[in-house]
Amino acid sequence: MATSLERVTATPAALEFLEELRQRHGLLMFFQSGGCCDGSAPMCYPAGEFNLSxxxxxxxDLDGTPFYMGSEQFAYWEHTQLIIDVVAGNGGMFSLDNGxxxxxLTRSRLFTDEECARLKAEPVGP
Structure with a gap:
């Protein structure tokens, strides 16, 4: 049986930074911003602090930290693997990386045709 494709992954630097934030703030979660106040940044919150619909x-999950996106935005990004990275700069005003x-930072790559076919067979859940 083929292994599941990851729709979201992270660089080693992002995972290290995530662990630093987890040590400071406890369990975390991510929500991929859709472009309102903070552009299209991956927003990091304490677990349960962002109300999901x-x-x-x-x-x-990124090292056990759940990662979410709104369904309308997912419709545009469903053929793309998100690669979460970390860079110098200021985080989103509501995100734990701020300050x-x-x-x-979200980087991305398009899934291949073969990967897209495999993804169609795998359900994506809320």
Missing amino acids: DTDVHLG TGRRF
Whole structure:
């Protein structure tokens, strides 16, 4: 049986930064911002601090930290793997990376035709 494709993954630097934030703030969660106040940044919150809706999509976990996106945005990004990285700069005003001098950044790559076919067979859940 083929292994599941990851819709969201992270660089080693992002995972290290995530662990630093987890040590400071406890359990965390991510929500991929859709472009309102903070552009399209991956926003990091304490677990349960961001109210998810019934239509939000759980893309996967980053080292045990759940990552979500709104369903309308997912419709545009469903053929793309999100790669969460960390760079110098200011985070989103509501994100835990704000004020650290570093911020999470979403990079991406398109899934291949073969990967897209495999993904169609795998359900994406809330």
